[in-house]
Amino acid sequence: MNSFSPNMLKTFENCQKKYYFKYVQNISVPQPVSFFEKGKNIHALANYYLKGADISKLLPALSPEEKQIWQKLLENEFFQKTYVNSEYNLSAKINDFWVGGRLDALMKDGDDYFILDYKTGAIPKNPEYDYQTMVYLICADRVLKNYNSLKFIYIDLKNNKNYVIDFYSEKKVQYVEYLTKICNKISQTLEFDLSSEKCKFCEYAKFCY
Ligand code: SF4
Structure with a gap:
C-alpha cells in the first residue's frame, strides 16, 4: 500500500519532475548545511527541553540570533501548554493510502489539543490547506479520538506571531477528500510529467535537463 508524507504530496503538486528524481529514482541531494542549521538547532533544543532533558550545556552553543529565537519560543503561549509528545511520528490510513509525518510537538490544555510547528523561516503560503x-x-484526530478541540499552530518565530488553524468535522471531510485526490493521482501516474524547465533554486537543478 502506498504511503505519503506531506513533502511527497507537495513535491508532486509543485513539480512532477522533482518528485520523479526524489521519490521514484531515489536520488538524494543534500542541502547546504547552513541552509537548515538555525531551524535544526531550535527544533533539537525544543525537543530536549520538552522531554525534560537538561539543556544548560546546549544553550551556550547557540548563536546570538538563535538565543533570541529560543527565548521567543519559550515565551510562546502554546509552547507553554502541557506537553504530550514531541518529534512525534504519526500516520493515518485514508481510503487506500497511508499518510503520515513527524509533528514538532503535541500539547494540551485540558481536552484542547495543539499541534505545534516551529518556523524559523516563512510559514506556508496557504497554511490552512498546506x-x-x-x-x-x-x-492527530485519529490518534486522539476523544478531545474537545484540536488546532494546528504555526509558530512564526521570525515575526513572533502564531497562525492558528481550527479543525472541525466539515474540515475533516474536506481534508480527507483533498488528500485522497492527490494520493490517487500520484499512485495512478504511470508517466511523470518531465517537461518542466530547469529552475534556479532547486537542489535537483543539476539533474534537470
Ligand atoms: S529544477 Fe525545476 S523543473 Fe527541474 S526538478 Fe527542480 S523544480 Fe523541477
Whole structure:
C-alpha cells in the first residue's frame, strides 16, 4: 500500500519532475548545511527541553540570533501548554493510502489539543490547506479520538506571531477528500510529467535537463 508524507504530496503538486528524481529514482541531494542549521538547532533544543532533558550545556552553543529565537519560543503561549509528545511520528490510513509525518510537538490544555510547528523561516503560503497541516491534523484526530478541540499552530518565530488553524468535522471531510485526490493521482501516474524547465533554486537543478 502506498504511503505519503506531506513533502511527497507537495513535491508532486509543485513539480512532477522533482518528485520523479526524489521519490521514484531515489536520488538524494543534500542541502547546504547552513541552509537548515538555525531551524535544526531550535527544533533539537525544543525537543530536549520538552522531554525534560537538561539543556544548560546546549544553550551556550547557540548563536546570538538563535538565543533570541529560543527565548521567543519559550515565551510562546502554546509552547507553554502541557506537553504530550514531541518529534512525534504519526500516520493515518485514508481510503487506500497511508499518510503520515513527524509533528514538532503535541500539547494540551485540558481536552484542547495543539499541534505545534516551529518556523524559523516563512510559514506556508496557504497554511490552512498546506499538505502538512492537513496530514498532521488528520493523523492527530485519529490518534486522539476523544478531545474537545484540536488546532494546528504555526509558530512564526521570525515575526513572533502564531497562525492558528481550527479543525472541525466539515474540515475533516474536506481534508480527507483533498488528500485522497492527490494520493490517487500520484499512485495512478504511470508517466511523470518531465517537461518542466530547469529552475534556479532547486537542489535537483543539476539533474534537470
Ligand atoms: S529544477 Fe525545476 S523543473 Fe527541474 S526538478 Fe527542480 S523544480 Fe523541477
